[in-house]
Amino acid sequence: MAILIDPPVWPAHGTVFSHLVSDSSYEELHAFAARAGIAERAFDLDHYDVPERMYADLVALGAQPVRARVLVKRLIASGLRRRKHLEPRS
Template sequence: MSVLIDSAVWPGPRGLLFAHLVSDSSFDELHAFARAMGVDPRAFDRDHYDIPGHLHARALELGAAHVTGRELVTRLRAAGLRRRKAPRVGGRP
């Protein structure tokens, strides 16, 4: 039962790099952790928060465990908390 964060390698707005923050326990735990970090609720996307790289150290200070992206997804799936994107209807946009 823990909150996990991967490395900030995912490109985002304004040239920032982002990490993913998840819980392998519950969404309640994840949302409470994000609130404690001061993360905007709009950063939540299906099953994770997109965390800008400058907040990565703060997540670790608050007790998040640093894992690889692969480990993060593996543990999210094992916990039954992975929410995949819905398939697009009608093919390409």
């Protein structure tokens, strides 16, 4: 049971972003995000997109830094992976 974060390498909006996920539940992920002050609108199906400026603070709060490949594998293994082309947006 862990909150995972990958390196901030995903470019958008003039910065780079990390993905923040839980390998146990969305409840754990949403609770961590709320404690960290991450806006709900940053949630995208199965992860939060977080800007590089938040990375060190999220790690200090307990997010485990992992490579992107590891993050995806653990998310899939947890059964929490949602793919955009398979999931309708609400």
